[in-house]
Amino acid sequence: MIEAPDRSSDARERAFHPGAAARKPTRLWRPRRVLVTPAALEHAHGRAIAERAEGQGLPVEYLTSNRISAKQGDPGRPYAEAKATLAIVVAPPSKLKLQPIPPSADWRFDLAEGCPAHCQYCYLAGSLSGPPITRAYANLDAILTNLDAYVGRGNVTSASAERAAEGTTFEASCYTDPLGIEHLTGSLSAAIRHFGAWEAPVQLRFTTKFAAIEPLLDLPHRGRTRIRFSVNAAPAARYEGGTAPLAERFAALGAMAGAGYPVGLTIAPILPVEDWREAYDALLADAAEALADVPAPDLTLELITHRFTPGSKEVLEGWYPGSDLPMREAERSRKFTKFGSVKYVLPADVMREMRAFFHERIGMRLPFAKILYWT
Template sequence: MKLFIPDIAYIDPKILKYPAGEKVIEYLESLNIPIVNSKKVVIDCETPEENYAMAKKTVLFTTNGQKKLVSCRPSADYQFSLSSSCPANCEYCYLQTTQGEKPFMKIFLNMDEILEVIQSYIDKNMPNITSFECASITDPIALEHLSGNLKRCIEYFGESSNGRLRLVTKFDDVDPFLKLKHNKHTKFRFTLNSRYVINNFEHNTSSFYERIEAVKKIACAGYPIGFIIAPIMIYDNWKEEYKELFDTLKIALQGYKGEISFELIQHRFTKAAKELIVQRFKNTALNLNEENRQLKWGPYGKFKYVYKKLDSEDMNNYISKLINSNFNRAIIEYFT
């Protein structure tokens, strides 16, 4: 997949005191990307749909001043951010309602300060292992070529005795990480799905087969690996297509001896998300029929629509059976 190139880049003056800021500006200039020296991003189109589209091609390079990290269970002990938002246009994205009408991307360049915060949490939890997720509100692979942040993080955790890193991606640009000294301290997870879901709802992401090739590369590089199968959907021929997914993945991972984790997440949506999805994707084929779902209270104080109990149980049992029959060292961490 081609690397993401923004239409416009905003430069927060704060980044100019960091060496990474100068490198970023040189790179942007080499690509002839328009640069605006301002920490305030201006997106003022005629319609919400146009604002959304423009935001998805706009990047602000700035700093992350977060000192207090929040929990990220069940994925990890804590989460931190190298960036926010991403260039993908996944119609079902759970961030639809949290990043506003203009979800432009932010890339943080104060890596020394971010790593200092991480180290403080590792130190407080000594001698235990402390795990961190860096992809809760972004896809770090999609934006890595614009910053080099993730490469530095992987090397940092590779040297850490008590820190572990986790990330997840829908992108295939993994070559920069293949020769790093990761010491198995970084776990790569890939979001995978049936070809129907990827082709119809995951716009501007790597294709089904591009992701499978990236999986093979990361596995061969010795990283711990895992998969988020999400959002699992019920549609015509869904069982046949999910079987194809796991059959293909089994072939790709022939010879991989490590444990493989799986996180299973059924499709869900809130009323607010549904309104935004219909607005942004006029011809969406997402099944947002509330009558076919049941309400479930979410951890962030909102009801969400999930599949009804019998459908959910069928989905969980079927996908779990496919996983356990194809992978000897599979660990299904959860189904939700």
């Protein structure tokens, strides 16, 4: 049995304090370069994003072609230059052909691609090609109206008796963190309004490591958007550069639940860090404290252990050459994805031990929560 973390003396000073975190202004991403394609300007939403960027005093470049490329400069800084760039583009037709995204949701759709954060374990490293420029999609109307054709056709929540109450679920954060760029795009607010007005059994889902939730609090969401905050134990959270501090994320969790939103925690990537039992128990205790004043919060948990592929490891080591993130193949189990590619996961005995721990501690710390999956 794990003892409750010490909340006395010095430990109390490090504990989560929702009120103090809520008073701190949230730092917003300010890209050093905003690129606007001609095609994006053909859409009202694209023009609105460009106007937002100009209104915030950001350097906006209006391109003469729809081709996006990284800035030519220091050859040793292509990653940094790309991460500091926002491009306003039109989503290609392939983005309107939705793909299933188990175990999270029935379907994946994208408001943007790329993320301004600097997470040293970023799974996008093995998913996206080229420089990691954040691309916001201008053809938002087409993206949202396209969702109608997919209602009732999924195989995750639509076909599950256990999760049927969620309706057809649409995941908006597979290739981006939509809240991290919301102050520039407004796309997430538009999607929440769309789902709130949609007379169908549907749910919008997104995960975030940011905390600037003020624009979302008063939206007419009608309970059809579930915001999940991606969190990790303190020893692992140091790998999450450029994100909101954990205390701010927990304060935002409480605020969104208080505004009637279904909420969630995505604990990821779970790592067997030093004293991991105590570290993750403290994380769950902070979550419970954040929701202490919310009556009957609708809370889900998604538990995702760390894994990597040879390709993602190579990219990440190029992006973060000084990282000590544990990615030694000899310490992992070698598995194959459904596509036949190799991935490295935690050893089976470690997985069993950690899974049992999380189920026990969640039952004690957050007895009202529903665990959606462990992977």
